[in-house]
Amino acid sequence: MNESGPIAGGGPPPPGRRGFFHACIALLGAISSAAVIYPIVAFLRLPRRASAGDTLEVAESELREGEALYREHAGEQVILIKLGEEIEVFNASCTHLGCLVTWDPVARLFRCPCHGAAFDAEGKPAHGPVNIPLHRMEFERKGGKVVLS
Amino acid sequence: MIGGPVYRFLDERFRLTPLLEKNLTRKLVPRTLGWAACLGGLSLVMFLIQVFTGFLLLMYYQPNPLRAWDSVMFIKSNVAMGWIIQRIHGVGANLMIVLVLMHMARIAYHKIYRKPREFHWVSGVLLFATTTFMAFTGYLLPWTQLSYWGAKVGTEIPGAVPVIGEAIVHWVRRGPTIGPDTLGFFFSLHIWILPACMSGLMGLHFAMIRRTGISKPL
Numbered sequence: 001m002n003e004s005g006p007i008a009g010g011g012p013p014p015p016g017r018r019g020f021f022h023a024c025i026a027l028l029g030a031i032s033s034a035a036v037i038y039p040i041v042a043f044l045r046l047p048r049r050a051s052a053g054d055t056l057e058v059a060e061s062e063l064r065e066g067e068a069l070y071r072e073h074a075g076e077q078v079i080l081i082k083l084g085e086e087i088e089v090f091n092a093s094c095t096h097l098g099c100l101v102t103w104d105p106v107a108r109l110f111r112c113p114c115h116g117a118a119f120d121a122e123g124k125p126a127h128g129p130v131n132i133p134l135h136r137m138e139f140e141r142k143g144g145k146v147v148l149s
Numbered sequence: 150m151i152g153g154p155v156y157r158f159l160d161e162r163f164r165l166t167p168l169l170e171k172n173l174t175r176k177l178v179p180r181t182l183g184w185a186a187c188l189g190g191l192s193l194v195m196f197l198i199q200v201f202t203g204f205l206l207l208m209y210y211q212p213n214p215l216r217a218w219d220s221v222m223f224i225k226s227n228v229a230m231g232w233i234i235q236r237i238h239g240v241g242a243n244l245m246i247v248l249v250l251m252h253m254a255r256i257a258y259h260k261i262y263r264k265p266r267e268f269h270w271v272s273g274v275l276l277f278a279t280t281t282f283m284a285f286t287g288y289l290l291p292w293t294q295l296s297y298w299g300a301k302v303g304t305e306i307p308g309a310v311p312v313i314g315e316a317i318v319h320w321v322r323r324g325p326t327i328g329p330d331t332l333g334f335f336f337s338l339h340i341w342i343l344p345a346c347m348s349g350l351m352g353l354h355f356a357m358i359r360r361t362g363i364s365k366p367l
Contacts, residue, residue, distance in 0.1 A: 039233055039234060040205070040234075042229035042230040043228060043229060043230045044205075045229055047209075047223070047227045047228040047229065
């Protein structure tokens with residue numbers, strides 16, 4: 001064993017050295033597995049979409065008296081509506097079972113297509129199976145723009 | 150890992166040890182076999198990488214002339230690690246063709262295709278053909294200028310067939326020119342028809358190798 005040196009000699013290497021090599025192999029394996037798994041996990045995360053920005057800006061000139069604008073903000077559908085000088089922004093999900101309501105400019109009601117619920121221009125339940133008003137969204141009016149953040 | 154409690158649990162239920170010994174740890178291969186004998190296996194590894202990265206790209210790719218290029222750009226710039234997955238899929242296609250050609254060159258050089266392995270070679274040539282068709286159909290999908298002209302020139306080739314040449318060209322293009330239907334056709338070939346053919350051919354290819362064993366170098 002001494003003549004040919006510890007590597008070429010017979011018998012297993014001492015336990016300390018074997019444990020060290022096992023640890024090295026495990027470490028290399030972990031690093032290479034991480035290099036494969038990390039890009040895959042990162043890829044599967046939800047990507048940033050241009051429309052899912054943190055703020056929504058709508059020019060007030062886009063809003064017309066008595067008409068509604070439909071926009072997406074932070075993954076929710078919102079309705080902007082101008083009545084006189086007042087502007088209101090509502091979450092478009094019906095408070096009954098979450099269908100999207102639409103503005104009926106003739107009856108001046110938000111109508112839900114699913115179960116016939118209706119809300120008045122202030123978001124209060126008008127008729128149908130609801131007793132919770134539409135959720136109002138917080139917004140600011142800055143320099144001729146409606147800003148939701 | 151092997152010899153650990155998890156392995157013991159599985160081994161008691163599925164008797165893994167004889168399987169592993171026969172196919173991996175005590176598998177006997179000819180002594181003179183070199184690294185070049187791995188080229189076929191490496192082609193399989195490349196195929197699996199292509200299948201997996203392809204699955205990832207498919208989550209965002211849209212096979213529609215109006216959206217194709219945008220969706221590829223979306224993958225490359227907005228999806229985390231999208232650029233590298235897309236690059237692996239694109240470069241991997243070239244690498245796979247190189248590996249398959251090297252594998253075939255070795256088989257030809259060592260005359261391994263001779264009796265009793267003639268059909269290994271036949272199935273291998275079919276696999277090579279499907280591999281190049283995969284590369285050709287995949288090249289159109291990003292819908293760039295290069296893709297468009299590559300597909301145009303490529304689909305002109307069967308036009309050289311007498312009498313029915315033009316009909317073949319129109320059939321392959323799904324019309325007289327490269328358009329939305331060409332993209333849809335190439336997309337369905339690329340993600341479903343050709344991979345399915347390749348999987349079947351590979352099954353045959355490997356089953357035949359298992360039956361006859363690896364050829365011994367002279």
